[in-house]
Amino acid sequence: MCNFAFSTAHSTRIDNRIDMSRLTILGIESSCDDTSAAVITDGILRSNVIASQSVHEEYGGVVPELASRAHQQNIVPVVSAALSRAGIEPKDLDAIAFTRGPGLLGSLLVGTSFAKGMSLGLRIPIIDVNHLHGHVLSHFIRRKEDDEVPEFPFLCLLVSGGNSQIILVKSDSNMEILGQTIDDAAGEAFDKCAKVMGLPYPGGPHIDRLAAEGNPARFKFAKPRMAGLDYSFSGLKTSFLYTLRDQLKLNPAFIEENKADLAASLQRTIVEILIDKLDAAVKLTGVKTVAIGGGVSANSGVRQAVADFCGSRGLKAFIPERVFTTDNAAMVAIAGYFKCLRKDFCSYDEVPYARVTI
Numbered sequence: 377m378c379n380f381a382f383s384t385a386h387s388t389r390i391d392n393r394i395d396m397s398r399l400t401i402l403g404i405e406s407s408c409d410d411t412s413a414a415v416i417t418d419g420i421l422r423s424n425v426i427a428s429q430s431v432h433e434e435y436g437g438v439v440p441e442l443a444s445r446a447h448q449q450n451i452v453p454v455v456s457a458a459l460s461r462a463g464i465e466p467k468d469l470d471a472i473a474f475t476r477g478p479g480l481l482g483s484l485l486v487g488t489s490f491a492k493g494m495s496l497g498l499r500i501p502i503i504d505v506n507h508l509h510g511h512v513l514s515h516f517i518r519r520k521e522d523d524e525v526p527e528f529p530f531l532c533l534l535v536s537g538g539n540s541q542i543i544l545v546k547s548d549s550n551m552e553i554l555g556q557t558i559d560d561a562a563g564e565a566f567d568k569c570a571k572v573m574g575l576p577y578p579g580g581p582h583i584d585r586l587a588a589e590g591n592p593a594r595f596k597f598a599k600p601r602m603a604g605l606d607y608s609f610s611g612l613k614t615s616f617l618y619t620l621r622d623q624l625k626l627n628p629a630f631i632e633e634n635k636a637d638l639a640a641s642l643q644r645t646i647v648e649i650l651i652d653k654l655d656a657a658v659k660l661t662g663v664k665t666v667a668i669g670g671g672v673s674a675n676s677g678v679r680q681a682v683a684d685f686c687g688s689r690g691l692k693a694f695i696p697e698r699v700f701t702t703d704n705a706a707m708v709a710i711a712g713y714f715k716c717l718r719k720d721f722c723s724y725d726e727v728p729y730a731r732v733t734i
């Protein structure tokens with residue numbers, strides 16, 4: 377097998393570097409339907425290129441096979457653009473970080489294989505990144521030297537289409553899940569409720585937009601009554617569905633006439649569920665810093681609620697730029713940077729995984 381020889385050679389090259397503080401990492405993200413590449417030097421972002429795939433719109437969700445094919449088409453131009461926007465040549469790279477999982481296997485294979493090929497060609501190490509670590513560590517991406525980053529330990533509310541977790545982040549490599557959803561993720565609750573309202577996929581951003589014009593107190597939906605720090609969104613989803621079903625019998629134009637209030641009330645309920653458990657986690661841990669991440673952290677209601685929650689309790693809040701909430705390679709590059717500092721490289725035998733936890 378070649379992997380041992382290559383890993384050792386590359387590791388040695390890094391070990392021999394006199395100045396480990398000038399590390400330039402290329403990040404590659406291809407876990408779902410965004411092809412992205414980014415360059416980071418010493419934690420400072422030099423480029424972040426994202427090609428989204430519109431091919432899925434007509435299907436109301438991501439079609440894995442189409443996603444893989446689109447990644448194949450996008451990966452070379454996206455990586456080239458990331459390098460040229462960063463103003464560097466491939467030879468200037470020290471390592472390549474790629475998302476190994478979780479995600480769609482066919483999509484992950486494109487990024488993984490590309491990273492391996494490029495690494496072999498350039499004779500530099502590859503670093504496998506857990507996509508979820510990327511979301512958590514996205515708060516360490518800096519645009520300039522004096523940008524503030526969180527101090528360990530901190531709590532991260534990670535809310536996306538596939539996850540709703542409260543994570544105690546003890547270091548860049550030591551993360552403990554304190555609570556997580558036992559059924560749907562927060563993003564699924566947004567998307568599935570939006571779908572029954574007839575909104576396009578993904579529905580979260582549409583709910584967000586409509587909610588800005590609605591009355592959040594107009595409708596009451598079920599909230600889970602569970603002890604501990606785990607989340608549940610399936611009851612809310614059913615309650616939302618039943619409200620629509622009952623009201624549509626009385627008025628077929630119910631959704632159309634009430635869509636802003638429905639969206640605002642749904643968003644308020646999701647936000648309250650998220651904040652309740654976050655509050656409990658802060659009390660349990662005594663941690664003074666709270667961060668949010670994942671696609672749902674782009675939501676205006678979630679962002680405002682977390683900022684207010686932290687403000688009222690004297691906690692430091694880290695709310696990511698919207699570009700770092702959804703899938704992006706900048707977060708993969710920063711997670712790779714941390715691993716590179718620890719010389720935690722991976723071998724060419726590593727394969728993508730569809731499911732993984734923190």
Ligand code: KG4
Nearest residue numbers: 536537538563578580584671672674675702
């Ligand atoms: O992290 P992400 O891009 O994908 C994964 O799940 O890996 O998250 C996608 C989720 C979708 O459910 C989408 O509806 C939701 O994030 N989302 C939002 C908003 N923007 C994206 N949900 C509510 N409000 C938003 N503004």
